[in-house]
Amino acid sequence: MDLIKPDLGLLFWTGLVFCLLLFLLAKFAWKPILNAVNARGQKIQEALDLAEKTRAEMQLLQAENDKIIKEARAERDLIVKDAKETATKMIEDAKTKSKIEADKIVEGARTSILMEKNAAIAELKTQVAGISLSIAEKIVRQELSSDEKQKSLANKLADDVNMN
Amino acid sequence: MTFAKHLKYNILFLFALVFFGNILAEKNNSKETEKEFNVSEMIMHHIKDAHEWHLWGPEHGGTSIYLPVILFDNGLKTFNSSNFYHGAIVEQKDSITGEVSEYYLGKGPAAGYALCHEEIYILHEGKLEFKEGHPHNVQPYDFSITKNVVSLFFGTFLVLVIMLSVASFYKKNGAVAPKGLAKFIEPLILLVQDEIAYTNINHNKYKKFVPFLLTVFFFIITNNLLGMIPLLPGGANLTGNITVTLFLATLTLLITVFSGNKNYWRHIFATPGVPIPILIIMVPIEIIGIFTKPIALMIRLFANITAGHIIILALISIIFINKSLAWGALSVPMALFISVLELLVAFLQAYLFTMLSALFIGAAVEEDHH
Numbered sequence: 001m002d003l004i005k006p007d008l009g010l011l012f013w014t015g016l017v018f019c020l021l022l023f024l025l026a027k028f029a030w031k032p033i034l035n036a037v038n039a040r041g042q043k044i045q046e047a048l049d050l051a052e053k054t055r056a057e058m059q060l061l062q063a064e065n066d067k068i069i070k071e072a073r074a075e076r077d078l079i080v081k082d083a084k085e086t087a088t089k090m091i092e093d094a095k096t097k098s099k100i101e102a103d104k105i106v107e108g109a110r111t112s113i114l115m116e117k118n119a120a121i122a123e124l125k126t127q128v129a130g131i132s133l134s135i136a137e138k139i140v141r142q143e144l145s146s147d148e149k150q151k152s153l154a155n156k157l158a159d160d161v162n163m164n
Numbered sequence: 165m166t167f168a169k170h171l172k173y174n175i176l177f178l179f180a181l182v183f184f185g186n187i188l189a190e191k192n193n194s195k196e197t198e199k200e201f202n203v204s205e206m207i208m209h210h211i212k213d214a215h216e217w218h219l220w221g222p223e224h225g226g227t228s229i230y231l232p233v234i235l236f237d238n239g240l241k242t243f244n245s246s247n248f249y250h251g252a253i254v255e256q257k258d259s260i261t262g263e264v265s266e267y268y269l270g271k272g273p274a275a276g277y278a279l280c281h282e283e284i285y286i287l288h289e290g291k292l293e294f295k296e297g298h299p300h301n302v303q304p305y306d307f308s309i310t311k312n313v314v315s316l317f318f319g320t321f322l323v324l325v326i327m328l329s330v331a332s333f334y335k336k337n338g339a340v341a342p343k344g345l346a347k348f349i350e351p352l353i354l355l356v357q358d359e360i361a362y363t364n365i366n367h368n369k370y371k372k373f374v375p376f377l378l379t380v381f382f383f384i385i386t387n388n389l390l391g392m393i394p395l396l397p398g399g400a401n402l403t404g405n406i407t408v409t410l411f412l413a414t415l416t417l418l419i420t421v422f423s424g425n426k427n428y429w430r431h432i433f434a435t436p437g438v439p440i441p442i443l444i445i446m447v448p449i450e451i452i453g454i455f456t457k458p459i460a461l462m463i464r465l466f467a468n469i470t471a472g473h474i475i476i477l478a479l480i481s482i483i484f485i486n487k488s489l490a491w492g493a494l495s496v497p498m499a500l501f502i503s504v505l506e507l508l509v510a511f512l513q514a515y516l517f518t519m520l521s522a523l524f525i526g527a528a529v530e531e532d533h534h
Binding site: 003004005007009012018029033 | 208211213281282283305306309310312313316323324327328330331335338340341350353374375376382383405407410411412466470
């Protein structure tokens with residue numbers, strides 16, 4: 001029975017000591033410990049959140065970078081293509097231009113050749129005419145060398161006129 | 165195979181030890197006719213409070229630390245308990261049953277008082293009057309620094325030193341990962357805060373009760389473990405003392421009653437949805453329920469810790485009952501096993517007491533869900 005009989009003295013000391021302990025611990029131990037532990041928990045949570053956020057941002061940034069690189073590449077391709085086209089065009093132009101020039105030169109040469117030829121022909125004609133005249137003079141002189149011959153010619157010419 | 169073989173040899177060895185031990189014991193018995201070893205008396209002596217701290221040697225005249233006695237009997241009286249233990253041992257016949265009881269007669273400053281079964285009585289006509297095994301003399305108010313009170317001081321001092329050093333770690337280093345002692349204590353603090361308080365008490369109100377729950381938890385676990393140490397700073401049966409568990413359970417009761425909200429009292433006096441005729445039966449049951457919960461707390465802690473002490477002492481006593489050291493081969497491993505089990509119980513009972521306190525407080529501050 002002694003075992004389950006509460007004792008006044010012990011109750012008093014337990015009460016006193018426990019209440020003191022509760023007060024001292026609550027004020028000087030639990031408060032700073034719990035504050036620090038909970039603050040740390042919060043800090044860790046915040047750090048985790050931040051890491052998560054940063055990762056998402058990084059992902060976004062990566063995507064953006066990829067996009068920019070893609071665009072840049074496309075632009076570069078475009079520029080290269082343009083340059084190639086321009087170069088081709090320039091070559092083409094130069095070719096055309098030189099061809100025209102050459103054609104022009106050829107044309108000029110041809111014209112001058114033609115003119116020379118014409119001049120030569122004209123001169124030849126003049127000479128031929130001169131020669132012909134002299135020949136004709138000689139022939140006429142011969143034809144009109146006798147009266148008979150003059151008469152027959154005159155008849156012949158008269159015949160030609162009559163027929164007309 | 166080898167294990168089975170070894171086991172067989174081990175068992176054989178054990179039996180041999182016990183057998184020879186018995187022979188030796190019989191020899192001893194035949195030689196000496198000393199006072200018979202009383203197991204229950206020894207165990208009761210160890211688990212009960214005392215005005216001395218017995219270290220070694222026989223019960224009378226052994227080596228003890230004598231603790232101060234503080235009495236309120238027409239004013240404050242203080243003296244050393246050696247005035248009882250070194251006083252005369254008086255044998256007194258029970259006036260009804262005729263049983264012989266013995267008590268210490270106080271000497272010097274303790275004159276006029278007697279110590280019987282660690283209780284102090286005022287002498288009536290120079291003696292104690294026994295009726296049915298108990299003295300019927302008047303008792304003074306005894307506020308002595310008993311064995312349990314010394315143990316209480318030491319345990320409390322230990323908790324304070326540990327917790328203040330942990331607190332100083334956090335004060336010095338701020339919100340950082342714990343190191344050293346803080347690394348060991350922090351999980352326990354978090355266990356109480358997160359697993360006990362947060363899960364059982366309304367999330368908006370639990371913070372207010374955390375200091376109490378933490379203090380109860382560390383007070384109980386420290387004193388449970390101190391009780392496991394058989395040497396001087398430990399060895400007292402503080403948390404296995406009904407007075408201590410009564411006080412702790414009373415605190416839980418008071419906190420429950422005073423923090424109980426409207427919803428809690430309505431569930432006791434007018435449980436919603438229960439017809440009035442049934443309420444007539446329900447209300448007394450609910451009112452009893454307010455008290456049975458802390459009483460269960462009180463008895464659970466008291467019984468578990470006391471039982472642990474009793475089992476270990478009983479197992480060790482096997483050696484002394486048989487008066488042979490050989491029995492130690494049986495009793496020491498068993499006592500060791502129970503001791504290890506008691507380490508678990510020391511934690512488990514502290515956890516349970518705190519958890520159930522949180523549960524009762526949680527029920528008292530629970531908001532209406534209907």
